[in-house]
Amino acid sequence: MNPELFLADLHDKPARLRELSLADAWGFVSAPMRVLLLGMGSSHYANLVVAARLRAGGVDAVAELASSDLLPAVAPGTLVVAVSASASSAETLDAVDRLGVPVVALANRPGPLTERAERTVWMHAGEERGGVACRSFQHTLALLLARESRLTGAPLPPVQQAAEATEDLLARAAEWRPRLAELLLGPDGTHVVAPARRISSAYQSALMLREGPRLPAVGCETGDWSHVDVYLTRTTDYRMLLLGGSRWEAQLLDWTGRRGSTVVAVGADVPDATSTLRYPHDGVDDVRLLTETLVAELLAAHAWLAAP
Incomplete structure (x- = not known):
């Protein structure tokens, strides 16, 4: 892992996104009766949001x-998508083996997962030389x-x-x-809060603050925050990165204000x-979903560069 190369990976995001073709990425898949998304870490975060969206759209997905x-x-007719940018996550390979059914891999490079898969959808995020899944996370979301x-x-x-x-956030x-x-x-870490539809x-x-500069940081859903994280506002130097757009922000802000x-x-x-x-287009919720992690990623990259 390398902070200079991680920062370079972030600056390459706009160009890689513009090259990403989505229209035919899943053309080989027929409409399934059910969708099962498998993954770890960042892959699982993306899977959570897309499975919820599929269910909201009437598709049986988990x-x-x-x-x-x-x-x-x-069951027969289930589309199993195993997501791993490296195509080598041990737990994902194990799950594929345990299930023993055909799977579609969503991966950024060839590896054991793509060798096991019936078909592969490629992320086309390019090599992440910094060793941190940043562009591949963004492309995973876009492709799902x-x-x-x-x-x-x-x-x-x-x-x-x-x-x-x-591009705008990077330029400014x-x-x-x-x-x-x-x-x-802050001295007691960073808390990142987002609506359920963008919990990823x-x-x-x-994760970006933990993985690179090894800073304490946790994520929480906006409505659930008032049930599980509010308590720390009383006893710590509480610092929150609030990714806006939830209808449950008022009760959160009442506590943080007091x-x-x-x-x-x-x-x-x-x-x-x-x-x-x-930033431009932040009134479009899916633009937020695909963009807003860059804020913490840039904070993480520079904190990592400044670390002893």
Whole structure:
């Protein structure tokens, strides 16, 4: 793992997104009776959001950690998609072997998973020389959303708008990043909060701070925050990166306001936020989904570079 190369990987995001073709990525798959998404880490985060969207669109879909001892029974007509950027995650390979059914791999490079798979959908995220799954996470989401589009008739994900939003955040990073780093990287860690429909953004953003600079960080869903994380606002120097757009923000902000917590809002104007960061097309929810993790990724990259 290398922080300089991780930062370079981030700056390559817009170009890679613009090259990504989605229209025919899943053309070989017929409409399944059920969808099972398998993965670990970032792959599982993306799977969670897309499985929920598929269910909301009337498709029987579930996302499972590949390490689970309680994998669902696979009936005929089930599309099993095993997601691993490296195509070598041990738990995902084990799950594929345990299920013993044909699978489609979603991978960024050839490996044991693509060798086991019946077909492969390639992420086309390029080599991530920094050793951190950043572009591959973004491309995983885009490609899984393209699968949702084929199954439910939803529009294809707005990758070109996401590329423009990503490019803007990168171009202006010298203006916003130092201030946000000062506000968010506190002595008691960073808390990232997002709506359920974009929970992958909270989990992935927190992971980026843990994986590179090894900073304490956790992700939480906006509504659930008032039930599970609110308690820390009373006893710690609480720093929150709030990825906006949830209808449950008011009760969260009531608590953080009363207890003087630091709240940095991204992608939406939030009343009484300590600071707010907007970017082009952030009124489009799927642009947020494909873009907003870049904020924490850039904070992580520079904190990693500055670490002893």
